Amino acid sequence: MVYWWNVAALLRANVLRSVLTARGPAAARLPHSPGESVARLRDDVADAVDFTDESVSLAGTTLFAAAALAIMATVDPAVTLALVVPMIAVGVLSTRLRRVIGRLHRRARTLGAAVTAYVGEIFGGVLAIKTAGAEAAALERLREHNRRRRAAAVKDRLATELLDAVTGATVELGIGLVLLLAAPAMRGGDFTVGDLALFTSYIGWLTALPRTIGAVLYRLPQAAVATERLTRLMAAHEDAADLSAGTGVHLRGEPPPVAGPPRHADPLRVLEARGLTVRHDGGERGVHAVDLRIERGSCTVITGAVGAGKTTLVRALLGLLPLDEGTITWNGVPIDDPGTFLVPGRVAYAGQVPRLFSETLRDNLLLGRPASDHELGRALELAAFEADLAGMPDGLGTVVGPRGVRLSGGQVQRATVARALVPAPDLLVVDDVSSALDVETERLLWDRIATGGPETLLIVSHRQAALERADQIVVLDRGRVAGRGRLAELLETCPEMRRLWSAELIAEAEERAGK
Incomplete structure (x- = not known):
């Protein structure tokens, strides 16, 4: 069984493997400051894993919803269609917002990494800062970094919460439409109490579909940004496939002993x-x-x-x-x-x-x-x-x-x-x-x-x-x-x-x- 922490460990291990073993000059292997690189290994890996975690439940939810909708369509196609329309609207809205969310999330992550990098520089240069008497200036610059990060994070969160709220509202809207459309049919006897019980029980299960789709849709651009930022830490010839390749992460036992450097057959002349x-x-x-x-x-x-x-x-x-x-x-x-x-x-x-x-x-x-x-x-x-x-x-x-x-x-x-x-x-x-x-x-x-x-x-x-x-x-x-x-x-x-x-x-x- 694979858990999210297995995936997170695998992604981090692959990035570090590439940084440490890639061909080419060592000075070019880490194009960013250590602080920013650590931020990517922490935050961007979390974004990629969250998307994977949400995607796992999407398949089961979709299969159940498809079967439920097929059964409901045989009972009353009009009421069933009323439930489908809000879901389609959510899909269209999510597609439109995906690019905006991706842009806002990329900026939020970039500014967050800048804060981490600057904090690392402060800790690394404490003696120089104190010697120059620049404590106040260093702290003010840190506050400015945090102000920009906060503004970007609020915009990023606002966009994702807006999409989540719209997705959740479609559930309540669907329930209301069922009650409105089913009431006349129930008075005429075409829509029985058993049909209403069937619809209301399935609606409880169907509520998971738009929520899951919404979560996947707003996490998709975040995961795309995370994958791009992580692959930029890796060697130029490596891509997302290398990022997720299985390289043997030892979580349940000690790794095998490290072999010493092999003795080469061509000693220096x-x-x-x-x-x-x-x-x-x-x-x-x-x-x-x-x-x-x-x-x-x-x-x-x-x-x-x-x-x-x-x-x-x-x-x-x-x-x-x-x-x-x-x-x-x-x-x-x-x-x-x-x-x-x-x-x-x-x-x-x-x-x-x-x-x-x-x-x-x-x-x-x-x-x-x-x-x-x-x-x-x-x-x-x-x-x-x-x-x-x-x-x-x-x-x-x-x-x-x-x-x-x-x-x-x-x-x-x-x-x-x-x-x-x-x-x-x-x-x-x-x-x-x-x-x-x-x-x-x-x-x-x-x-x-x-x-x-x-x-x-x-x-x-x-x-x-x-x-x-x-x-x-x-x-x-x-x-x-x-x-x-x-x-x-x-x-x-x-x-x-x-x-x-x-x-x-x-x-x-x-x-x-x-x-």
């Missing part, structure tokens, strides 16, 4: 990118015609000033951003979709902004993947986290809080690196851990990874410890390659590298002096 170009919003910002060659066993460091395009280059290489131009090959074979090819097992990525969930440290490291305690311990040791773990009373069972709020910035950063190390990738990509680590801790981190971690590293950093151990340094300046080579060579030939190196030496000296 060389990862090469040619002419990588990414333009943000179609402008000139981004990276332009960047070539990059990463050989197995090498350490490559990408460095540059703030805004030089370092993170953009790494995210484009891993398929997290859409490429405007350029090709990427793995062992000489072109990669059609880097986002689904360069995944754990081949590549692991520790981003510039670490992301932890409000779960235990163990769950944050595994993310559902199987791993032994030995593998976890090894990853934590490589990430220079074992001393921190020893100081936690619950160890790996420590709940880190939303976004890792119960950990320090350095602990969050190193936990993210440890998570990337768990699957033992061919290539480890680390994007600027310097912001949360002191000089000594970062040097220890690189020493341990160099001796016991993945053979091949791609690092975004400006720190001395990373630059000195690099086999290849790529210097970016305003999105273009300003120099390439080892540190000693670049200090002689690249003015931008000399400037960055001098600034870093001064910064590290000041950091040591401040301790």
